[in-house]
Amino acid sequence: MSQVELSFVIPAYNEEDSIEITLGTLDGVVKNKRLSYEIVVVDDGSKDKTRSRAIKYANRNGHVKVISYTQNEGKGHAVRTGFMQTKGDVVVFADSDMDIDLGTVSKYVDALEHGDIVIASKWHPDSVVSMPLKRRILSHGFNVLVRLLTGAKLKDTQVGLKAMRKSAFIDIFPRLCVKRYAFDVELLAVANLYGLKIVQMPAQLSIRESFRLKEMLKMFQDLLGIAYRLRVLHWYQRRIRA
Numbered sequence: 001m002s003q004v005e006l007s008f009v010i011p012a013y014n015e016e017d018s019i020e021i022t023l024g025t026l027d028g029v030v031k032n033k034r035l036s037y038e039i040v041v042v043d044d045g046s047k048d049k050t051r052s053r054a055i056k057y058a059n060r061n062g063h064v065k066v067i068s069y070t071q072n073e074g075k076g077h078a079v080r081t082g083f084m085q086t087k088g089d090v091v092v093f094a095d096s097d098m099d100i101d102l103g104t105v106s107k108y109v110d111a112l113e114h115g116d117i118v119i120a121s122k123w124h125p126d127s128v129v130s131m132p133l134k135r136r137i138l139s140h141g142f143n144v145l146v147r148l149l150t151g152a153k154l155k156d157t158q159v160g161l162k163a164m165r166k167s168a169f170i171d172i173f174p175r176l177c178v179k180r181y182a183f184d185v186e187l188l189a190v191a192n193l194y195g196l197k198i199v200q201m202p203a204q205l206s207i208r209e210s211f212r213l214k215e216m217l218k219m220f221q222d223l224l225g226i227a228y229r230l231r232v233l234h235w236y237q238r239r240i241r242a
């Protein structure tokens with residue numbers, strides 16, 4: 001593939017039931033747009049058939065490329081690995097579990113006219129969200145902590161649909177270190193330090209699962225790490241100047 005305009009990065013962990021549907025959906029959305037595009041699947045050490053199903057799809061479709069490793073490292077690591085391999089001017093991260101309606105993805109790309117990164121927000125007035133009450137409470141609670149600890153002004157940092165100008169983020173990615181779910185917080189906090197413009201967009205989501213306690217604790221621990229590097233060590237600020 002030579003000049004690529006749009007790259008998708010699709011993190012996947014044990015998504016054998018939905019990976020092909022996700023790829024088909026994205027392919028369908030961009031196919032008619034006369035864009036040159038690629039879809040980079042990052043199989044994050046899945047234990048099921050995610051890898052073989054993604055490879056099977058890629059063998060039929062020249063736009064799809066599969067990166068795979070055996071050890072599960074976390075969504076942040078998967079997304080970062082994929083981003084570093086992209087060739088497009090615009091990079092879109094999208095979850096592979098079909099919880100989010102990916103049909104609107106071109107609107108996110110178009111909205112880059114108004115900013116450097118366009119993120120889906122569950123709490124945008126035009127969003128349509130269905131999720132268990134417990135998850136809703138956890139999501140709000142996490143956002144309160146994110147705002148308090150990082151100074152972010154965003155109502156939601158966590159949705160797995162984000163479009164960005166690659167040139168604005170190429171220096172940022174090597175400075176990120178969170179491997180799991182709090183990765184998005186770190187990405188947006190550092191984008192803010194760089195003075196990048198963040199645009200929030202509505203999304204349609206149907207989240208079925210709640211979080212496991214272990215994942216939540218890890219997320220909180222990672223969030224404290226981000227706040228400590230940001231507010232106490234000024235670690236990101238120093239690395240930006242360097």
Ligand SMILES: Nc1nc2c(ncn2[C@@H]2O[C@H](COP(=O)(O)OP(=O)(O)O)[C@@H](O)[C@H]2O)c(=O)[nH]1
Nearest residue numbers: 011012013015044073074075078095096097160
């Ligand atoms: N659970 C989990 N998902 C991962 C991991 N690495 C990549 N992912 C992918 O990241 C996306 C979001 O994960 P998910 O558990 O659905 O998060 P949620 O939507 O916030 O509940 C999915 O496409 C996963 O396949 C990982 O280590 N754990």
Ligand SMILES: [Mg+2]
Nearest residue numbers: 095097099207
């Ligand atoms: Mg999900």
